[in-house]
Amino acid sequence: MFRTAIKRMAAYEPGEQPRPGRRLIKLNTNENPYPPSPGVRKVLAGAANLLRLYPPPRADELIDQAARVYRLPREMIMAGNGSDELLAMLFRAALGPHHKVAYPLPTYSLYDTLAKIQEAVVVGVPWHHEFILPLDELVRARAQLTIICNPNSPSGTLTPLAEISALAKRLGRGLIVVDEAYVDFADSSALELLRDHPNLIVLRSFSKSFSLAGMRLGLGFAHREVIDQLLKVKDSYNLSRLAIAVGAQALRDLDWMRRNVDRVKSTRERVTGELRLIGFEVPPSQANFVMARKPGRDLAPIAAALRKRGILVRHFPTPALKDAMRITIGTPAEMKALITALRLLMAAALAKTTRRGAAQVR
Numbered sequence: 001m002f003r004t005a006i007k008r009m010a011a012y013e014p015g016e017q018p019r020p021g022r023r024l025i026k027l028n029t030n031e032n033p034y035p036p037s038p039g040v041r042k043v044l045a046g047a048a049n050l051l052r053l054y055p056p057p058r059a060d061e062l063i064d065q066a067a068r069v070y071r072l073p074r075e076m077i078m079a080g081n082g083s084d085e086l087l088a089m090l091f092r093a094a095l096g097p098h099h100k101v102a103y104p105l106p107t108y109s110l111y112d113t114l115a116k117i118q119e120a121v122v123v124g125v126p127w128h129h130e131f132i133l134p135l136d137e138l139v140r141a142r143a144q145l146t147i148i149c150n151p152n153s154p155s156g157t158l159t160p161l162a163e164i165s166a167l168a169k170r171l172g173r174g175l176i177v178v179d180e181a182y183v184d185f186a187d188s189s190a191l192e193l194l195r196d197h198p199n200l201i202v203l204r205s206f207s208k209s210f211s212l213a214g215m216r217l218g219l220g221f222a223h224r225e226v227i228d229q230l231l232k233v234k235d236s237y238n239l240s241r242l243a244i245a246v247g248a249q250a251l252r253d254l255d256w257m258r259r260n261v262d263r264v265k266s267t268r269e270r271v272t273g274e275l276r277l278i279g280f281e282v283p284p285s286q287a288n289f290v291m292a293r294k295p296g297r298d299l300a301p302i303a304a305a306l307r308k309r310g311i312l313v314r315h316f317p318t319p320a321l322k323d324a325m326r327i328t329i330g331t332p333a334e335m336k337a338l339i340t341a342l343r344l345l346m347a348a349a350l351a352k353t354t355r356r357g358a359a360q361v362r
C-alpha cells in the first residue's frame, strides 16, 4: 500500500506540546516567550471577514512587504507554511532516490526525515571541534543539496559568512540552503550573499523572533530561476489568508520584534553565564536557545527530573547529543526557575556520585 521507504522510516518527533491549560515552563521548542505585536492582534480580531475566498497563491501582500523589508525583488521571495514547508519543497524539487544531501552533524533532525521520504542519501559530516564548518568535506560530498543551519540547532553556534560564501562558491552548481530560522537573534545573515551566489537559498521563519510559531509562516529567498522551480512543487494555496495578513503585519511591526529579540538576547547572555557556573559547557549561542552539555554524561535523567518539576527542556537521546540539553530562552522569571532547579539537581547528582565513590574506596 505504501512505499517501502516510508514503511521503514520512523516519523519525525517534534518536542512535546502540552495541552492548553497545563501550567508548565516551556523551554523545549524554541518559541518566543513574549506575545505577537498589537498590530497582529488587531488583524486577528477582524479575521473572519478574510476567510470566504481562497487566498492569493503567491501570498502577494506578504511578499510585497517582505520585498520592502529585505530590499529584494519580489521574484526572489516565496512564502511557506512555516519554513518546514519550504524545506519540504526544496527536498521534493531537488532530490530523488539516491541523490545526495549533505550537512554538518548534529543539526536539525527534520533534514534526515525529509531525506528518507525522498529516498535520498544523507552525507552527514561531523562539525569540526567547537562547531567549526567542515568545509572541505562538504565540498567533497558533491551533493545535489547542501544545508547549513545557521545559527545551528541544537548548538546555537553561528558559521561566519565568509565560510558560507566560500562553500557556496566551491559547490558550483550544487544548491546550498542556509536555514536561518534563528537568524534574528544573531549578528549576521546570508541574505547579503544572495547577489553573488545563484545557487544559494536562504530560509527564514516567523516562529521564533516574531512570536508566531502557531501561525505557520516562513520565507525563502533565492535567485528567480531557483524560486521558479520551487513554485512548481508548492501547493496552490499553501498559506491561508489569515497567515498572509498576519505575516505582512508582523513585518510592518519590526520594532516590536526587535525589542523582544533584544530581551531574549540579554536573558540568553545571563543564562549562559549561570549554566557555566553550575558546571555545564555552553557553546556561545546566537539563537533563542542554548545547549548545556556535560561531556560523557547522559542528561536524560536530569531532563526527566526537570519535567517532574514542570520545566520542559529538549533532550535528544542520540549518541552525539545525549550528554546535552537544548534550553529555550524564556522570560527572566522562567529562567530563574530553571537555574534554581538545575542547581539543586546537579548538586544532588554530584553528592550521589561522591557517596558511590566513597563506598567503593571502603
Ligand SMILES: Cc1ncc(COP(=O)(O)O)c(C=O)c1O
Residues within 6 Å of the ligand: 029, 030, 081, 082, 083, 084, 085, 108, 149, 153, 179, 181, 204, 205, 206, 207, 213, 216, 217, 218
Ligand atoms: C533549524 C530550524 N529550521 C526550521 C524550523 C522550522 O520552523 P517553522 O516553524 O518556520 O516551520 C525549526 C523549528 O524549530 C528549526 O529549528
